[in-house]
Amino acid sequence: MSTRERVLWYLGALAIVLYALFPVAWIISLSFKSQGDLTDRNFLPRNPSWGNYETIFSGSARDLFLPALRNSLGICLIATFVSVVLAMFAAYAIARLDFPGKRLILSTALVVAIFPAISIVTPLFNLWRGIGLYDTWPGLIIPYLSLTLPISIWTLAAFFREIPWEMEQAAQVDGATSWQAFRKVIVPLAAPGVFTTAIISFFIAWNDFIYGISLTSTEASRPVPAALAFFTGASQFEEPTGAITAAAVVVTIPVVVLVLLFQRRIVAGLTNGAVKG
Template structure:
């Protein structure tokens, strides 16, 4: 008991500075979003050095939601939500069937599929942008929602297949056989037995793939112009009140806004994520 107490205390001592180190950039981003352009250039307007503003303001958030930057930020936020949700749903659904086949069926080339999926996930995104730009421009997919979802599948689908195949391999084959003995078809056994048991893994995979799509910048900046531009790309086009002023506050406010869904997802599905990662890592 004493040993466990000392071990927990040691982990706590190690965890606290790591948490502070991780949270510091987020707090700095939040503090910058609450400063005016004048406060950013005036250290006396802040406390704790130049960290936190003495008089926090919401004008940067008003700027991106209702002000001059709203025409750029709000459509980009809508595009990000649509593109990332659709890319995640398509990727996870396709990956479920592929991972199930890899985990349950014996066929030639099964290992090659996993190796190919892993290799594609490591393929440099920059190398795909130029040929995609040329093709998309010729067939009319440039600056469209489908034209951004398809490349995102190249990022999310291999990762989803690789992750879900590990989860499906942990599910006992006997449970599916028992359902089929009781009269269930293969589809019913998959839908009513396999999918519920794999739910933690599916949630974990969906959240990871959503993060990958949500944070993409290269495809978003290269394959869009105005109509399908997402938030990471839109931030590059923010401008200040003049050519000599950097839009730091507005960019930080937009960054805080797009970080909120990520934080909410992690907090809301924290237990499912932990359960999914644990079940995918433990054999037997």
């Protein structure tokens, strides 16, 4: 590209980045504003304060936010682990075996992935109340699998197709069983795809609001997105905007940390899965 074209590309990319990050910067700014300064139109807070963070960690919102943060971490990690493990076996079978109904399975997974969650909340609510899963961790982990498992199968199937079958056959010729070849040869080679799938699944479960607000009623299993809806101000006429923005910043930190820690694996996983050899 010429110098002019390169400059235009850089300016366009900078504009997109600023457009995407402006809402995040605005939320961070609001989290440092006091209740009286929230109506101020200035972007930066005039008197930065940690009061909103003290509210959610040691103040009136502590008993609502901290249990919800623990629930979100535990439920999302378990749902992600189960989803990735099940998806590895399913995707391996789809990529390696030729059996009737393979296309139907992939199509069904795609249909489940795009199926609106709001349409099955009411049946799940009634079912969970009847069998005792309402307001429990398993009562959220199971629905989260319906969100994370289809996309995990689709993503991992693409990675397993990229791995040459001859490598697995060579391991079996050297005396490895099918399980040993899968565990010691296939899974390590698909590690970028596994990391990418795990992080995507974690993001999907972490950001869920519909199941969290509909299938819980107490702090025993309520996740953070649902708990934010129960924040209250000092009076019925006061919106807890500062506390909500502070909580939003805190729950965004795990996502940012995961991306920074596994950035190279995410990029490698996305590029490997997108190119067919």
